[in-house]
Amino acid sequence: MSLFSLLSWSQPARAVGVSPALSRAGRLVGLTALVLGLGACSVMPDHPVRPTQYDFGPGAMTAPAPRPALGQAVLVIADLEPSGGLDSSSMVLYRLAYTGDQQLRPYAQARWTLPPAQLVRLRLRDHLSLQRAVMSPTEGAALQRSQGQSLRVLRLELEEFSQVFDQPQQSSALVRLRATLLDSRPAGETLLAQRVFVTRQAALSPDAPGGVIALTQATDQLAQDLAQWIDAAPSKP
CATH class of the missing domain: 3.40.50.10610 (ABC-type transport auxiliary lipoprotein component)
Incomplete structure (x- = not known):
């Protein structure tokens, strides 16, 4: 999932009649996914560097x-x-x-x-x-x-x-x-x-x-x- 889609998913979903509690829960899940996604990118190992x-x-x-x-x-x-x-x-x-x-x-x-x-x-x-x-x-x-x-x-x-x-x-x-x-x-x-x-x-x-x-x-x-x-x-x- 892209960074844009994660941010979009974390926005309030008022147009579909979602309750405020569920909306807040959705935003929390979206932000958590965003943090985990960015963290995974930062710890992914690069290609092994062979000695010269x-x-x-x-x-x-x-x-x-x-x-x-x-x-x-x-x-x-x-x-x-x-x-x-x-x-x-x-x-x-x-x-x-x-x-x-x-x-x-x-x-x-x-x-x-x-x-x-x-x-x-x-x-x-x-x-x-x-x-x-x-x-x-x-x-x-x-x-x-x-x-x-x-x-x-x-x-x-x-x-x-x-x-x-x-x-x-x-x-x-x-x-x-x-x-x-x-x-x-x-x-x-x-x-x-x-x-x-x-x-x-x-x-x-x-x-x-x-x-x-x-x-x-x-x-x-x-x-x-x-x-x-x-x-x-x-x-x-």
Whole structure:
């Protein structure tokens, strides 16, 4: 029933000979129906809002010519292990540092397309493979069995991946990664180098889209730092 019909129905019905008591009762019923109708409209749920999904973008649109890898050991990137609150969740996380709060908080309507550890590993692999041969652990093991050559194994642990608010309108992306580089031979593995990388990138806006862009840029910077570190690491234990 429309709002106009409800209002019309609540008017006095004197033309048809209805008594004043019944007329008042009719008006009361009409007004009650009107209130209930408007209330029902206000509490009717809207369509469910699906969280916006983000990734790191398409990456480089053109592939530069790879640097010659003569005499360069194949690099094997192990699965990236998340730590702390960075489990298998795909939530976009932030911290309110200005309150002294140590809690990781999720954005209600923002999600990564994959868990952050998987996204970071894929991004690092794309960057590192521009300068050297990069393989998965399965591919590296098969190569070592067939040819018996030494490999470089990169083990990674993602310790922090969040948007940190230093002030309500000021935030930055924080990425902290522990990297361990090993020399792998059929006889076993030997430690070559280990380092913790910390990268911060200012966010352009104090919200989820700003945090996602900043985290992408921080990851790309970390990939460059990681590549330089691997190049400078000793080739043999």
